[in-house]
Amino acid sequence: MTALPTPARTIQALLRGYFPRLLQVRGWVCALIVVLPVALSFGLATILRLQQMNFGSAEILTVFHKVLAQLALPILVLVAAPAGIREDLEQRTLPLMLTRPAQAWLLPFGKGLLWFGWGGVWIVASVAGLGGLGAELASLPLMAAALLAAFWAELGFMTFLSLVFKRGTLWGALYLLIWDPLVRIFPGNLQRITFLHYIESIAGSRGSSVGTSQLLAQEQISTPWPLAILVFVLFGILCWAASGWKLQTTPIGLAGTEAEG
Amino acid sequence: MSPTVSLQRASLRYGDILGLSPTTFELPEGGGITGLLGPNGAGKSTLIQLLSGLLPPSGGEVRIFGEAPFRNPQVLSRLGFVPEGDRFPTGLRGIPWLRMMGELSGLRGSGLQGAMERALSVVGMELNGRKPFSEMSKGMRQRMRLAQALLHNPEFLLLDEPFNGMDPEARLLLMDMLRSLATAGRRILVSSHILGEVAQLTDRILLLFRGRLLAEGSVAEIRELLDRHPVELRIGAESAQAVARWAVEHDELVALRMEEAGAVLAVRNPRSFLPKLQAAVLAGELPLLSLDPLDLNLDAVFQFLTKDHA
Numbered sequence: 262m263t264a265l266p267t268p269a270r271t272i273q274a275l276l277r278g279y280f281p282r283l284l285q286v287r288g289w290v291c292a293l294i295v296v297l298p299v300a301l302s303f304g305l306a307t308i309l310r311l312q313q314m315n316f317g318s319a320e321i322l323t324v325f326h327k328v329l330a331q332l333a334l335p336i337l338v339l340v341a342a343p344a345g346i347r348e349d350l351e352q353r354t355l356p357l358m359l360t361r362p363a364q365a366w367l368l369p370f371g372k373g374l375l376w377f378g379w380g381g382v383w384i385v386a387s388v389a390g391l392g393g394l395g396a397e398l399a400s401l402p403l404m405a406a407a408l409l410a411a412f413w414a415e416l417g418f419m420t421f422l423s424l425v426f427k428r429g430t431l432w433g434a435l436y437l438l439i440w441d442p443l444v445r446i447f448p449g450n451l452q453r454i455t456f457l458h459y460i461e462s463i464a465g466s467r468g469s470s471v472g473t474s475q476l477l478a479q480e481q482i483s484t485p486w487p488l489a490i491l492v493f494v495l496f497g498i499l500c501w502a503a504s505g506w507k508l509q510t511t512p513i514g515l516a517g518t519e520a521e522g
Numbered sequence: 523m524s525p526t527v528s529l530q531r532a533s534l535r536y537g538d539i540l541g542l543s544p545t546t547f548e549l550p551e552g553g554g555i556t557g558l559l560g561p562n563g564a565g566k567s568t569l570i571q572l573l574s575g576l577l578p579p580s581g582g583e584v585r586i587f588g589e590a591p592f593r594n595p596q597v598l599s600r601l602g603f604v605p606e607g608d609r610f611p612t613g614l615r616g617i618p619w620l621r622m623m624g625e626l627s628g629l630r631g632s633g634l635q636g637a638m639e640r641a642l643s644v645v646g647m648e649l650n651g652r653k654p655f656s657e658m659s660k661g662m663r664q665r666m667r668l669a670q671a672l673l674h675n676p677e678f679l680l681l682d683e684p685f686n687g688m689d690p691e692a693r694l695l696l697m698d699m700l701r702s703l704a705t706a707g708r709r710i711l712v713s714s715h716i717l718g719e720v721a722q723l724t725d726r727i728l729l730l731f732r733g734r735l736l737a738e739g740s741v742a743e744i745r746e747l748l749d750r751h752p753v754e755l756r757i758g759a760e761s762a763q764a765v766a767r768w769a770v771e772h773d774e775l776v777a778l779r780m781e782e783a784g785a786v787l788a789v790r791n792p793r794s795f796l797p798k799l800q801a802a803v804l805a806g807e808l809p810l811l812s813l814d815p816l817d818l819n820l821d822a823v824f825q826f827l828t829k830d831h832a
Contacts, residue, residue, distance in 0.1 A: 263599060263627060263628040263629055263633070263674050263675075264628045265595050265596075265599060265628050266625065266626060266627065266628040270625060270628075270630070271625075271626060273625070274622050274625030274626050275622070275626075277618075277621075277622065277625075278614070278618060278619060278621070278622025278625070279614075279622075281613065281614060281615070281618065282613050282614070285613050348612075349611070352609065352610075352611065352612055353607065353609040354609050354610065354611045356574075356576055356603075356605050356609075357603075357605065357609070357623070357667070357670065358623075358626065359575075359576060359593075360574050360575060360576065360598055360601065360603040361598060361623060361626040361627050362595035362596075362598040362599035362626070362627055362628060362674075363595070363626040363627070363628075364595065365593055509593055510593075512576065512577040512578055512592070513576065514571050514576055514577055515567055515570075515571055515576065515605050515606065515607070515682070
């Protein structure tokens with residue numbers, strides 16, 4: 262009888278085994294989602310500067326908050342998360358993995374970690390691109406940290422939803438694309454149950470961009486950035502753990518769906 | 523000595539639907555092949571899901587090597603499983619996927635490399651293993667699924683409808699492979715809905731029907747039960763009357779129906795009836811043009827068995 266695989270070896274096996282998936286269409290789409298906005302901004306900035314117009318820090322902040330944080334990141338999560346454990350569930354290959362002696366609870370995290378790493382690389386590249394656009398260099402580490410921590414938490418959240426609900430991706434999309442942007446009109450502590458609140462707390466407020474035209478806009482609250490990072494990290498750990506627990510305890514039959522045992 | 527498999531009134535419900543009625547049986551320790559036979563929807567895959575640890579029983583007890591298999595790495599490290607259906611991971615190649623499955627079984631280094639080479643050689647995929655799954659034939663993918671089940675040298679091998687979609691040559695190869703694994707001490711359970719397939723492999727059969735273990739015994743015992751099932755044969759002949767005249771003289775005849783171009787005979791014990799038919803044709807007693815068995819499918823046999831033994 263062979264020795265049982267340790268958690269580290271299980272994760273290592275998943276990272277190595279599924280690595281080729283990163284270099285296929287979905288992987289490059291993920292990269293494009295975060296890199297393209299910055300690349301386009303480069304083009305736009307060049308045109309504006311050629312016409313003696315300004316593309317300064319206000320515009321860079323808009324690219325970060327309005328495009329990267331509010332749009333590109335949720336889309337990245339929605340594209341990357343289904344490639345995690347949900348993919349094995351849908352293509353009915355999960356039973357092959359569940360009948361191995363590796364711990365089942367590690368499977369969602371192991372596969373998710375691969376996509377987190379891949380997305381993370383492109384997020385960092387994208388934020389570095391903002392530096393090239395003229396963003397203050399001192400603000401870049403916190404911008405990158407905000408997006409990375411949010412990606413970690415949102416990917417874990419989506420993975421958990423995809424294991425709990427058949428239409429987990431839809432619920433996740435509603436949360437990230439409908440609920441989260443409402444942070445501007447949420448009063449007080451309600452802002453704390455959005456991802457954007459913590460991203461803005463880490464990367465710096467974009468409160469100045471709330472104009473008088475936004476009649477419903479509420480006073481923006483803030484969370485100290487180290488605490489905001491901690492919230493993201495802990496929330497992510499909680500979601501990955503819950504996903505592992507769900508897979509460990511849920512009977513999943515040959516059909517790939519949850520069986521009522 | 524504890525049995526490899528032990529079920530004590532194990533049952534499984536899918537919501538309100540009973541997938542497997544309380545079932546009790548044991549498979550002894552040591553090598554050998556057992557066939558799990560039943561028509562589609564009989565509960566074979568349900569039973570296999572219980573044995574492979576994918577699903578826990580709704581009632582009763584399932585023990586593999588003395589332990590409950592559901593999410594139990596100790597049991598799973600001694601079990602190999604080939605699920606039914608053409609399932610494969612998209613975007614991956616055979617050998618890297620096999621390496622991952624080996625690592626997920628606790629293999630590493632030279633042990634893993636050796637195990638992969640052995641498994642690929644057993645299933646005859648040394649040359650085609652590097653291909654992406656999407657470029658492999660159905661038979662190749664089935665062999666890769668078998669290779670992943672053999673990687674960690676399991677003592678108990680579970681195969682769910684492994685012959686589906688395989689060409690006759692591949693089928694014979696797989697049968698040879700399973701026989702040699704059983705000789706080498708593996709306990710193997712193979713499910714199928716085709717009696718002929720199972721009978722070529724093993725002498726021990728579990729018969730499942732409508733979620734119930736109907737019979738357990740040797741192929742000879744099962745064949746004896748099947749012989750009592752009247753089989754319908756359509757005999758095309760120049761003269762239907764001649765067929766009828768010949769048939770009524772034989773004890774195996776249960777019923778006779780005349781048709782325009784021949785007759786339909788319902789006969790018991792076709793294994794003794796068919797040689798007589800053949801002899802009569804050769805002797806020129808019977809002007810036979812064609813012979814079609816009408817209900818030799820397993821479903822009809824099971825219908826008969828359940829009526830007789832319910």
